[in-house]
Amino acid sequence: MGDIDIVSLKVLSAVAETGSIAAAGRAAGLTQQAASARMRQLEVRIGLPLLQRMARGSTLTPAGAVAAEWAAEVVEAAERFSAGVTALRGRHEPVSVAASLTVAEYLLPGWLLTSRSAVPGLPAISITATNSRQVLELVAAGTHTLGFIESPQDVGALTAVPVARDELVVVVPPAHPWARRASIPLSQLARTPLVTRERGSGTRLSVEQTLEASGHPPAPPLLELPTTSAVRTAVASGAGPAVVSILAVRDDIAAGRLARVRVRDQRFIRELRAVYAGAEPPAPELRALLDVARRSRTG
Known part of the structure; x- marks a missing residue:
């Protein structure tokens, strides 16, 4: 069957969660085209159709739905492994996160507690609470690895992912x-x-x-x-x-x-959004936090 990479499994899992390849790509830090290519490669490696492609979008096949559940388990285990290895290497310096005041006061404390329970051994996370405009400035300047904003403004060259x-x-x-x-x-x-x-x-x-x-x-x-x-x-x-x-x-x-x-x-x-620099999500300890934030999403 060949090697299957974690990013492809993350896209498959995200398709099941979001119902869209485009949204799954954003969750994995990929463009829609890159996410679609990952899914096609995964189908070739597995030897089964995972998506039913239609003019108005794509849905998971029955086999794809089952595989997506397994993929979610693998992705979660891989992220726990990465975070644990990081902790074992002795990385103790705080990771900096900037958050708008609503997120910092009412949502982030619960997200942090849940993520640390799910992935023991995470390094300390230092929080800066400020307004959304300053969050974008701090993440763009590189002083903070991850940010959470509550404004609809353009984020420039940063990657933005809806979380709640x-x-x-x-x-x-x-x-x-x-x-x-x-x-x-x-x-x-x-x-x-x-x-x-x-x-x-x-x-x-x-x-x-x-x-x-x-x-x-x-x-x-x-x-x-x-x-x-x-x-x-x-x-x-x-x-x-x-x-x-x-x-x-x-x-x-x-x-x-x-x-x-x-x-x-x-x-x-x-929409409350997470922002970070680059196409890929930030360090493993922050991916766990992002996953918890996304699971808290309500309509």
């Missing part, structure tokens, strides 16, 4: 007039000065781009603050409305400290 989804919600103080309404129109949200993060924030850029794309340019901010926590505090103190991640305010809404306001016929859904 997040919803942004409108919140107001409980006594605010909007708190008594079933919903507000998008146009009213756009013309209302908001408590918001500083320029460079992924949350702010996501909201501004959504409003502008809907034909409703946003009003100038009421307040610009450097952290999500500061925004939450300002809103709870009566400053005015804000649009923030549901991750940051879920407990405040449940406790009645903040009220969520629905926007008529509009949801603010954004």
Whole structure:
């Protein structure tokens, strides 16, 4: 049957997970053409058709679905092996990761704990929490091996891989007039000065781009603050409305400290992405972290 490389098995496993060769290629750090070529070579080596190719895309054959399950097990074992060997070589210096504030505060701690449980012996990971624009600058400069951003902006020469989804919600103080309404129109949200993060924030850029794309340019901010926590505090103190991640305010809404306001016929859904330099994913210890982040993806 010949040698079968790990990258091809990773593509096969990712096709089963994502349902698309293009998405599987991105997950493996490959172009769609390279991923397709890997799949064709794998079919030749195995001697079985793994994909059913159609005009609108490709699906796994029954044999391909079974092989994809085995491939996922092999890929996971190989990554544990690589990470373990790295640890045995005595690499103890921290690996640097930069993350936007929402990811750093509400998602990354859980991802780190899960990845370290799955792959014992991983070296320390040093986290820098900042806004999305600065995350891109740190990874592009080479001072940080991996970054997580929450903004839709272009990443330049870096590779970007979707890892999760997040919803942004409108919140107001409980006594605010909007708190008594079933919903507000998008146009009213756009013309209302908001408590918001500083320029460079992924949350702010996501909201501004959504409003502008809907034909409703946003009003100038009421307040610009450097952290999500500061925004939450300002809103709870009566400053005015804000649009923030549901991750940051879920407990405040449940406790009645903040009220969520629905926007008529509009949801603010954004992709959270990992970014790194080069076509291949970063070091083994960070691949384990990336895999955990991707498995946390929600709709």
